[in-house]
Amino acid sequence: MNISITNSLGRLHEINRVRLLNSITPLEAMPNLAQHIGAGNLYVKRDDYCGLAFGGNKVRQLEFYFGEAQADNTDTILITGAVQSNFTRLTAAFAVRLGMACHMQLEHRVANTNNDYETSGNVLIDRMLGAIIHTYPEGEDEKGADRQLGIIADELKANGKTPYIIPLAPGHPPLGALGYVVAAKEMLTQFEQDNIRVDEIVVASGSGATHAGLLCGLRALGSNIKVRGICVRRDAKLQHPRLLDRCRDIEKLLEIKTVVEEQDIVLDDSFLAPGYGMASDEVMDAILQAARSEALMLDPTYTGKSMAGFIKAAKSHKGSGAMVFLHTGGTPGIFAYRSRIMEVL
Ligand SMILES: *Cc1c(COP(=O)(O)O)cnc(C)c1O
Numbered sequence: 001m002n003i004s005i006t007n008s009l010g011r012l013h014e015i016n017r018v019r020l021l022n023s024i025t026p027l028e029a030m031p032n033l034a035q036h037i038g039a040g041n042l043y044v045k046r047d048d049y050c051g052l053a054f055g056g057n058k059v060r061q062l063e064f065y066f067g068e069a070q071a072d073n074t075d076t077i078l079i080t081g082a083v084q085s086n087f088t089r090l091t092a093a094f095a096v097r098l099g100m101a102c103h104m105q106l107e108h109r110v111a112n113t114n115n116d117y118e119t120s121g122n123v124l125i126d127r128m129l130g131a132i133i134h135t136y137p138e139g140e141d142e143k144g145a146d147r148q149l150g151i152i153a154d155e156l157k158a159n160g161k162t163p164y165i166i167p168l169a170p171g172h173p174p175l176g177a178l179g180y181v182v183a184a185k186e187m188l189t190q191f192e193q194d195n196i197r198v199d200e201i202v203v204a205s206g207s208g209a210t211h212a213g214l215l216c217g218l219r220a221l222g223s224n225i226k227v228r229g230i231c232v233r234r235d236a237k238l239q240h241p242r243l244l245d246r247c248r249d250i251e252k253l254l255e256i257k258t259v260v261e262e263q264d265i266v267l268d269d270s271f272l273a274p275g276y277g278m279a280s281d282e283v284m285d286a287i288l289q290a291a292r293s294e295a296l297m298l299d300p301t302y303t304g305k306s307m308a309g310f311i312k313a314a315k316s317h318k319g320s321g322a323m324v325f326l327h328t329g330g331t332p333g334i335f336a337y338r339s340r341i342m343e344v345l
Contacts, residue, residue, distance in 0.1 A: 008220050010254035012181060016067030020097060021059050025049050027190050030325070032293040039314035041322035043196065044296065045187060048303075048329040053093035053125060056086045056329020057210050060179025062094050065166050068175060070098065074164035076156055080105040080136065080145040081168070082277065083113070084301065084336045086329055089122040091166065092131040101161075102131045103152055109139025110277035114339060121336030139276075142169035168207075170242065174249050177213035181250065184217025187324075198225050199321030202313055204306035204328050205229030205239055205267060212246035212260075214326070219259035230309030231269035232302050233276050239267050271308040277301050279337075283308045284344040299333030300340055 026049060030042040050059035069077055077095050081088040081104070088104040095102035104126060110117070126133060134152060136145050146169050153163040166176075191198050205211040211229040218225055231239050247260040271283055279287075279300035286308035290296040298304045310325045317323055334341065 008222070008256070009181060009185070009217070010220075010256040012178065012254055015064065015175070015178060015253070016071045017063045017178075018066040018070055018094075018098065020063060020066075020094065021051050024186050024190065027187070027194060027196075027324070030294045030296075033290065034314075036289065036293045037311055037315055039317065039323070040320070041196070042314060043198075043322055043324045044294070045201075045324055045326045047183070048297070048327045048331055050329065052097070053090060053129070054329070054331050056090060056331070057180075057326075058087045058090040058176075058329070060183055061087075061176030061209055062090055062179075064175040064178045065164075066094050066098060069100070069164035072162070072164055074100060074162050076101040076103060076161045076163045077166065078103045078105075078149045078153055078163055079166040080107060080149050082107055082109040082139065084110075084117060084122045084277070084333055086122060086302075086332070088131070089125050089129075089332065092126050092129040095131075096129050102129070103134060103156070103163075104131050105134040105136050105145065105149055105152070107136045107139045107145055116338045117336045120338070121332040121334070123336075125332055145169075170245060173253050174209055174212065174246055175253075177209040177216070177246060177250050178253070180210050180213025181217035181220070181254070184214050184223075185221060188218070188221055188223055197321040198324055199317065199319040200226040200228060200313065201324045201326055202228045202230060202306060202310040203326040204232045204302045205243070206233045206302065208239065208243045208246045210326070210328060212243055212250060215243075215260055215264055216247050216250045216254075219264065220254070220256055226266060227264070228266045228268060228309065228313055230306040231267055231272045232305050233272075235272060236267040236269040239269070240265055243267070268309045268312070270312070271305040279304055279340060281344070284340070286311055287341070288344060296327065297331050297334060298327075299330040300337045301333055302328055302330045
C-alpha cells in the first residue's frame with residue numbers, strides 16, 4: 001500500500017523539505033454545525049493547528065520553500081504579501097526557527113483599512129518575530145512586487161548575504177503546493193483509519209497552491225473526492241485557468257502523468273464580494289455560526305468565506321458521504337478585523 005502511494009506521487013520524496021510540522025493535524029467532527037444547518041456528516045481538518053506561531057496552511061507550503069532555501073545555504077529569506085498576510089507571518093516564524101533573517105514586503109492590497117488592520121493581528125506578530133518590514137504601494141501587481149523583492153535581494157547580495165525569494169507571481173515551480181500533495185496523502189490515510197467515507201472537501205482558493213496541491217495529490221493517489229474551491233482573491237473565471245496551470249505545474253514538478261481533468265476544478269465565487277480582504281454579511285454570519293456551534297475561530301479574509309461556501313454546499317449536498325472543511329488558519333486576522341466583527345455582535 002505505502003509503496004504504491006509513494007510511487008504515484010512521483011519525485012515528491014526527492015524534493016527538499018524542512019519538516020517543521022511534526023505530527024498530523026486533527027480531523028474533528030462538527031455535529032453541532034451539522035444539526036444547526038440540517039446537513040449530514042461534517043468534519044473539519046484542523047490545519048489551523050500547525051505547530052508554529054498560530055499555524056495555518058502556509059506551514060505546509062513553507063516546508064518546501066525553506067527546504068530549497070536551506071539547500072542553497074540561504075541566510076536571508078524574502079517574501080511579499082498583503083499587510084495582514086498569514087504567509088509573511090509564518091515565513092518570519094520559520095526564519096526564526098532556522099536562524100535566518102526575514103525581509104517582508106507588505107503590499108497595500110485592501111482599501112479603507114483602520115488602525116487595527118495596520119498594526120494588530122499578523123503585523124504585530126511579524127514585528128514580534130523581528131522581521132524587517134518593507135512596503136509596496138500596489139496590491140494587484142504581482143510581477144511588480146516580485147521585481148521590488150529582487151531589488152532588495154540584490155542589495156543584500158552586495159552586502160555579502162545569500163538571499164532566497166519566495167515568489168508571488170505565477171511562472172515559478174509551485175513548491176508550496178507540494179505541501180498539500182503531502183496533506184492529501186495524510187487526509188486519505190486519516191479518512192481510512194477513522195472509517196469515514198468522504199464525498200467532498202471544501203477549501204479557500206487564493207493563490208491556488210492549497211487547492212491545486214490537494215486536488216493533484218488526491219487524483220494522483222487514485223481518489224475521486226470532489227474538491228470545491230471557494231474564491232477569496234479573484235472570480236471563478238480568472239481562477240479556473242490559473243488553477244489548471246498550477247495543476248500542470250505540479251504534475252511537471254512531480255514528473256507524473258496528467259491526473260487532474262478540467263472538470264475536476266470546481267469553484268464558487270459567490271462569497272468573494274465585495275473583494276479580497278473584505279467580508280459580506282453572509283460571510284460574517286458564517287463566522288458566527290462556526291464560532292457558536294463548534295467554537296471554531298474563522299477570519300473575514302479566508303476561512304469565513306470558505307465556511308460560507310461550505311455551509312451552502314453542505315445544505316444542498318445529496319450524497320451519503322461526509323463533507324470536510326479544510327481550516328486553513330488565519331486566526332490572527334480576527335484581531336485585525338475587530339471593528340468589522342464588532343458590527344455583527
Ligand atoms: C493564504 C491563505 C489561504 C489561501 O491559500 P492559497 O494556497 O494561497 O490558495 C487560505 N486561508 C488562509 C488562512 C490563508 O492564509
